[in-house]
Amino acid sequence: MTDMTPHVSPEERPSPRGSTAQLPREELIRIHDLMIEGRLLEERLIRMQRQGEAYFWIGGPGEEAFNTCLGLLADKGQGLDHDYFHLHYRSSATLLALGGKSIDALRQMHNTVTDPHSRGRNFCGHFSVREWNLVPITSPIEVQYSVAIGTGLAQARQGGKGITIVQGGDAGSAEGDFASCLVWASRPMQPLPMLIIVANNQWGISTAASGQHGEKYISDRGKAFGMKTMTCNGNDPETAYFAIQEAMDYVRTERRPLVLECFLSRLYGHSSSSGANYVEEEPDCIKLIADKLDQRGWRSHEETKKLTEAKEAEMTEWYKQVLTEPKPDASEVHMFTFAERNHVGGEA
Amino acid sequence: MATIAQAVRMALHMGEAHLGVTDVFGEDVGPPLGGVFTATQGLKTAWNTPLDERGIIGAAMGLALAGCNPVCEIQFCDYAFNTIDLLKLCGNTFWASAGQWNVPMTMMTPVGAGIHGSLYHSHSFDGQATRIPGWKIVMPSNPRDAYGMLLTAMADPNPVMVLLPKALMRAKAEAPYEVIPGEPDDARELRKRIDAPIGDRTGWVPDWPDTELDMIAFGKARTLREGTDLTVVTYGRLARVAMRVADQLTDEGISAEIIDLRSLHPYDWDAIVASTRKTGRVLFLNEDTEVTNFGEHLIRRCCDELFGELRVAPRLHAGEHVPGVGLAETLEYASVPTADSVRKAIVELAEAPEVGRSMRDQPRIVRRQPTIDVTIDARELQASVLSEYAFGGRHR
Numbered sequence: 001m002t003d004m005t006p007h008v009s010p011e012e013r014p015s016p017r018g019s020t021a022q023l024p025r026e027e028l029i030r031i032h033d034l035m036i037e038g039r040l041l042e043e044r045l046i047r048m049q050r051q052g053e054a055y056f057w058i059g060g061p062g063e064e065a066f067n068t069c070l071g072l073l074a075d076k077g078q079g080l081d082h083d084y085f086h087l088h089y090r091s092s093a094t095l096l097a098l099g100g101k102s103i104d105a106l107r108q109m110h111n112t113v114t115d116p117h118s119r120g121r122n123f124c125g126h127f128s129v130r131e132w133n134l135v136p137i138t139s140p141i142e143v144q145y146s147v148a149i150g151t152g153l154a155q156a157r158q159g160g161k162g163i164t165i166v167q168g169g170d171a172g173s174a175e176g177d178f179a180s181c182l183v184w185a186s187r188p189m190q191p192l193p194m195l196i197i198v199a200n201n202q203w204g205i206s207t208a209a210s211g212q213h214g215e216k217y218i219s220d221r222g223k224a225f226g227m228k229t230m231t232c233n234g235n236d237p238e239t240a241y242f243a244i245q246e247a248m249d250y251v252r253t254e255r256r257p258l259v260l261e262c263f264l265s266r267l268y269g270h271s272s273s274s275g276a277n278y279v280e281e282e283p284d285c286i287k288l289i290a291d292k293l294d295q296r297g298w299r300s301h302e303e304t305k306k307l308t309e310a311k312e313a314e315m316t317e318w319y320k321q322v323l324t325e326p327k328p329d330a331s332e333v334h335m336f337t338f339a340e341r342n343h344v345g346g347e348a
Numbered sequence: 349m350a351t352i353a354q355a356v357r358m359a360l361h362m363g364e365a366h367l368g369v370t371d372v373f374g375e376d377v378g379p380p381l382g383g384v385f386t387a388t389q390g391l392k393t394a395w396n397t398p399l400d401e402r403g404i405i406g407a408a409m410g411l412a413l414a415g416c417n418p419v420c421e422i423q424f425c426d427y428a429f430n431t432i433d434l435l436k437l438c439g440n441t442f443w444a445s446a447g448q449w450n451v452p453m454t455m456m457t458p459v460g461a462g463i464h465g466s467l468y469h470s471h472s473f474d475g476q477a478t479r480i481p482g483w484k485i486v487m488p489s490n491p492r493d494a495y496g497m498l499l500t501a502m503a504d505p506n507p508v509m510v511l512l513p514k515a516l517m518r519a520k521a522e523a524p525y526e527v528i529p530g531e532p533d534d535a536r537e538l539r540k541r542i543d544a545p546i547g548d549r550t551g552w553v554p555d556w557p558d559t560e561l562d563m564i565a566f567g568k569a570r571t572l573r574e575g576t577d578l579t580v581v582t583y584g585r586l587a588r589v590a591m592r593v594a595d596q597l598t599d600e601g602i603s604a605e606i607i608d609l610r611s612l613h614p615y616d617w618d619a620i621v622a623s624t625r626k627t628g629r630v631l632f633l634n635e636d637t638e639v640t641n642f643g644e645h646l647i648r649r650c651c652d653e654l655f656g657e658l659r660v661a662p663r664l665h666a667g668e669h670v671p672g673v674g675l676a677e678t679l680e681y682a683s684v685p686t687a688d689s690v691r692k693a694i695v696e697l698a699e700a701p702e703v704g705r706s707m708r709d710q711p712r713i714v715r716r717q718p719t720i721d722v723t724i725d726a727r728e729l730q731a732s733v734l735s736e737y738a739f740g741g742r743h744r
Binding site: 079080084115116117118119121122126128129130135136138140143145146147148149150151152153154155164176177180183184187335336337338339340341342343344345346347 | 368371397398400402403405406407408409410411412413414415416417418430433434437441442443444445446447448449450451452481482484505506
């Protein structure tokens with residue numbers, strides 16, 4: 001029998017950090033805009049799968065609040081002086097906040113040759129942007145915790161302000177790579193400037209975390225390694241924003257690792273394989289921020305509705321455009337098996 | 349005259365000095381030990397890691413992606429099995445990102461039997477390694493090749509796996525072409541200059557000889573010995589075994605051509621074709637377990653492309669498909685090829701009655717055009733399959 005009890009009950013989840021702290025109107029509006037686009041993107045991807053225009057959907061509806069803030073607060077750029085991103089396939093809102101385009105995510109969904117992330121080779125949400133240090137997102141849910149060690153090492157030596165950001169889910173933290181990340185990030189001889197994020201939605205496909213995880217907070221595992229740890233409500237953008245900001249400031253200046261666990265919702269289930277139907281029971285960050293903006297008089301529900309419709313129309317145009325674009329030619333299958341030049345080493 | 353361990357050490361030094369190598373790391377790789385085979389002593393960038401193979405491969409990948417040039421070591425390949433999915437990821441990163449992220453890293457690991465290493469210090473890795481596309485894979489059989497191919501690995505923009513036959517780590521050059529350009533002739537002098545002293549090593553600095561930055565290209569086999577009766581395609585530890593056996597068999601009237609493949613991916617198919625065409629008899633020889641062995645792939649290609657030119661069926665002599673290499677000498681020798689078993693395999697191949705015949709003169713089968721439309725709508729088929737079997741995978 002599946003245990004449906006949340007691992008950490010709503011009462012036990014961290015109260016919103018700095019709940020009295022508010023973002024300026026312009027910043028919260030900006031976050032709201034991005035969150036709306038992120039949600040519309042994911043819902044469009046789901047529809048494309050259902051309509052037979054893509055084989056499989058997986059993504060991050062429910063993570064928009066936290067992930068948008070993550071993308072906005074990060075230092076985007078190429079090379080060691082900027083942040084490295086080792087994200088998961090629920091990170092579409094982070095991509096948009098970094099400046100990524102929805103149409104490119106649609107292209108990946110439709111596996112067109114114009115998909116700039118993988119040229120029609122990978123699932124949706126498996127982004128890759130070398131110009132922004134966004135390391136290719138993978139289907140294995142844990143490997144990023146091991147690979148991130150290396151960029152963290154390089155940045156520890158480099159000094160400066162660049163940090164390594166690695167993000168996975170609660171289920172993935174059970175893998176050995178998460179333990180590897182904790183061990184290597186906290187070596188006394190060379191602590192690493194790594195922001196280690198666990199996006200805890202309390203589920204691994206159909207398996208509740210409550211039946212599998214004995215630790216109350218996954219982030220507590222960092223304490224055994226002498227790491228600073230934090231938890232936050234990932235459904236509220238202001239709470240998430242201030243928590244991420246505090247965590248990033250610490251990692252950037254102290255050049256030491258920090259584990260940040262955010263609690264958030266999984267609003268359309270695991271993927272298209274589980275139906276991808278909206279989950280009414282979980283808090284929806286889009287509705288929560290809309291209520292907040294309306295209450296503050298910063299953006300009414302009517303304005304949100306109009307904005308959403310306008311963005312949806314834009315998304316539809318991008319979608320139509322993508323359907324006209326070609327798939328990769330079969331002759332490309334051997335392309336990029338081996339590199340002729342050292343692109344990451346700076347060879348043009 | 350260097351051993352393979354010393355050759356590796358000198359190549360790594362050259363990598364640090366001339367090829368931008370930033371890190372040489374792994375378990376016990378740094379001081380004071382400098383590697384369980386001493387192959388990393390005295391290096392400026394060598395450092396020790398936690399005992400965590402997944403962390404080692406992941407760290408190497410991350411360093412490479414960050415623009416560094418790392419060389420990592422898995423202490424014995426037997427402990428690389430828990431890194432397989434990271435090795436797969438490493439091999440597919442350039443491809444999956446459509447040419448954005450190459451992964452310029454070198455992984456080296458000792459492989460194979462021959463040191464009475466029991467179950468977890470005797471395994472081979474060429475079978476596994478050649479199943480992971482996106483990697484270049486080499487296995488030297490002498491100090492010169494170890495030196496030259498490791499240099500090439502460190503200069504390559506792709507992930508390269510250098511499989512080092514552990515039983516040969518103390519082996520020295522046995523032919524002029526196995527000598528490293530610029531190395532001292534006197535083995536004692538070289539030891540004195542680059543081997544860490546016994547006891548306190550604090551303050552010790554190696555006196556590196558002035559070896560040349562002379563790389564060996566991947567994908568080029570070496571014909572160790574020319575012959576006319578049969579071809580043996582091998583690599584690593586068994587290259588030397590095959591040479592000794594072939595020398596002995598000359599007196600018995602068998603002329604064996606020995607090819608040291610050296611590079612498993614890319615591999616020198618042209619060399620195999622040329623020799624096999626000449627002799628019509630070919631034996632693939634390695635010590636990995638025989639089921640889905642790399643040699644089986646080469647046999648398949650021989651059958652596909654050289655069938656009409658073979659005098660007898662191509663053969664494989666490899667390790668037994670047993671769960672481990674036993675500690676007792678009797679068990680080890682019954683698990684992997686030995687000089688005796690290699691000799692037997694060569695003699696049997698040489699004496700096998702000729703059964704092949706040229707297909708070139710046989711009447712060809714002429715295929716008729718189908719009378720009904722058998723075109724399958726792949727998209728329709730895919731949709732029907734997906735609707736029956738919802739995609740699961742490892743997504744959570």
